Amino acid sequence: xxxxxxxxxxxxxxxxxxxxxxxxxxxxxxxxxxxxxxxxxxxxxxxxxxxxxxxxxxxxxxxxxxxxxxxxxxxxxxxxxxxxxxxxxxxxxxxxxxxxxxxxxxxxxxxxxxxxxxxxxxxxxxxxxxxxxxxxxxxxxxxxxxxxxxxxxxxxxxxxxxxxxxxxxxxxxxxxxxxxxxxxxxxxxxxxxxxxxxxxxxxxxxxxxxxxxxxxxxxxxxxxxxxxxxxxxxxxxxxxxxxxxxxxxxxxxxxxxxxxxxxxxxxxxxxxxxxxxxxxxxxxxxxxxxxxxxxxxxxxxxxxxxxxxxxxxxxxxxxxxxxxxxxxxxxxxxxxxxxxxxxxxxxxxxxxxxxxxxxxxxxxxxxxxxxxxxxxxxxxxxxxxxxxxxxxxxxxxxxxxxxxxxxxxxxxxxxxxxxxxxxxxxxxxxxxxxxxxxxxxxxxxxxxxxxxxxxxxxxxxxxxxxxxxxxxxxxxxxxxxxxxxxxxxxxx
Ligand code: AHR
Numbered sequence: 001x002x003x004x005x006x007x008x009x010x011x012x013x014x015x016x017x018x019x020x021x022x023x024x025x026x027x028x029x030x031x032x033x034x035x036x037x038x039x040x041x042x043x044x045x046x047x048x049x050x051x052x053x054x055x056x057x058x059x060x061x062x063x064x065x066x067x068x069x070x071x072x073x074x075x076x077x078x079x080x081x082x083x084x085x086x087x088x089x090x091x092x093x094x095x096x097x098x099x100x101x102x103x104x105x106x107x108x109x110x111x112x113x114x115x116x117x118x119x120x121x122x123x124x125x126x127x128x129x130x131x132x133x134x135x136x137x138x139x140x141x142x143x144x145x146x147x148x149x150x151x152x153x154x155x156x157x158x159x160x161x162x163x164x165x166x167x168x169x170x171x172x173x174x175x176x177x178x179x180x181x182x183x184x185x186x187x188x189x190x191x192x193x194x195x196x197x198x199x200x201x202x203x204x205x206x207x208x209x210x211x212x213x214x215x216x217x218x219x220x221x222x223x224x225x226x227x228x229x230x231x232x233x234x235x236x237x238x239x240x241x242x243x244x245x246x247x248x249x250x251x252x253x254x255x256x257x258x259x260x261x262x263x264x265x266x267x268x269x270x271x272x273x274x275x276x277x278x279x280x281x282x283x284x285x286x287x288x289x290x291x292x293x294x295x296x297x298x299x300x301x302x303x304x305x306x307x308x309x310x311x312x313x314x315x316x317x318x319x320x321x322x323x324x325x326x327x328x329x330x331x332x333x334x335x336x337x338x339x340x341x342x343x344x345x346x347x348x349x350x351x352x353x354x355x356x357x358x359x360x361x362x363x364x365x366x367x368x369x370x371x372x373x374x375x376x377x378x379x380x381x382x383x384x385x386x387x388x389x390x391x392x393x394x395x396x397x398x399x400x401x402x403x404x405x406x407x408x409x410x411x412x413x414x415x416x417x418x419x420x421x422x423x424x425x426x427x428x429x430x431x432x433x434x435x436x437x438x439x440x441x442x443x444x445x446x447x448x449x450x451x452x453x454x455x456x457x458x459x460x461x462x463x464x465x466x467x468x469x470x471x472x473x474x475x476x477x478x479x480x481x482x483x484x485x486x487x488x489x490x491x492x
Pocket of ligand 1: 022066067068069170171294342343348
């Protein structure tokens with residue numbers, strides 16, 4: 001393996017490390033938001049332990065309110081006195097009552113508490129361009145300029161929040177309206193037209209609902225039919241799932257299932273490469289970014305939990321999915337400018353799980369925290385051929401890696417060995433980097449199925465790693481089976 005720094009290498013946007021909070025299961029209610037009267041310590045109704053944990057992750061952005069929920073969400077239901085807010089049914093996720101007690105103010109104020117950028121997903125499937133434009137005015141325009149900002153001020157918030165990221169629909173090919181790409185491209189153009197004035201003087205950043213996994217036609221049609229002045233990013237969703245009818249258990253899985261999930265997770269590299277190739281054809285100057293705004297492992301829900309709530313445990317396998325996927329995004333940092341793990345709390349590949357007053361950090365949380373050193377650092381391309389992880393006649397690359405140099409000149413290398421059995425030796429030629437004083441951190445455990453529980457919340461956690469050596473311009477180390485290692489070194 002060789003570090004090959006390039007003068008024009010891209011910055012790894014911190015937004016690649018983004019998260020997603022849908023009104024789904026116990027993500028918002030009973031997760032982030034317990035209400036101001038809860039005995040669980042909170043600030044403005046948001047759990048203090050979650051605020052603290054996500055601030056430690058340096059959470060760069062948070063996408064809300066969906067997902068599929070977004071295209072049924074009418075934001076005006078969620079403002080004003082709580083007792084006057086209408087209740088609706090959350091038809092996508094368990095048909096449960098949504099009392100709208102967590103709305104625009106609660107979400108945007110929470111983002112301020114977290115120190116994170118909001119990413120709002122607007123209702124295109126069942127909403128109107130007017131409703132969308134009104135939401136932008138409500139959140140972003142100064143009071144006194146039109147009825148919407150005045151209403152915001154009446155509701156207790158004088159100063160606009162200034163939301164930059166706006167998704168125009170979600171999964172428009174499915175729960176967002178079952179549209180054909182040609183039709184959605186036209187609808188997108190209409191909605192985008194009313195997002196801002198002609199000069200986009202309020203700096204709105206517009207994201208088109210993107211393809212599902214390998215639906216390259218979707219990307220092709222959107223890139224062809226949407227004028228570049230109306231679009232800033234196109235999305236992509238890809239979940240590591242094997243069979244939607246039988247997704248397999250989150251924690252008591254076989255090696256068969258592990259191997260198949262890792263194959264799907266690693267497929268992200270091919271998907272991004274191919275979608276980017278299409279984007280390059282239509283946008284060679286790379287004006288339009290790629291946002292992978294939903295990704296992660298998707299399994300059967302934990303036995304005994306509501307199937308519509310998508311609550312699953314999170315094991316060392318998920319740490320492998322996270323580590324390898326984030327390396328892929330880093331290595332495509334020239335076009336991938338944002339990604340959102342699905343989802344933050346108690347849903348799918350969560351970084352945090354809660355049970356009443358208890359809270360735990362998952363193995364995926366620890367990977368996100370280790371990789372925070374890559375935020376806004378300059379990519380250092382790596383050249384290497386991985387050894388293989390073989391299982392029943394098939395093989396996958398065992399090692400994945402990415403590297404960066406931060407603004408203080410420190411170099412960071414994240415390495416993942418997904419092999420379920422074998423350690424692998426890595427020799428990384430860093431002679432071009434002139435490094436000294438290596439330090440490291442590792443996430444490893446005895447079994448791939450290991451996970452944290454509310455009784456044993458620190459069973460899987462990081463520890464210092466002193467197994468790497470730097471000599472004669474080469475870093476050498478042995479990566480244990482299913483482990484993630486983050487190395488840091490200062491330049492001389
Ligand atoms: O993340 C769960 C769901 O997956 C989202 O609501 C939807 O966009 C996707 O299909």
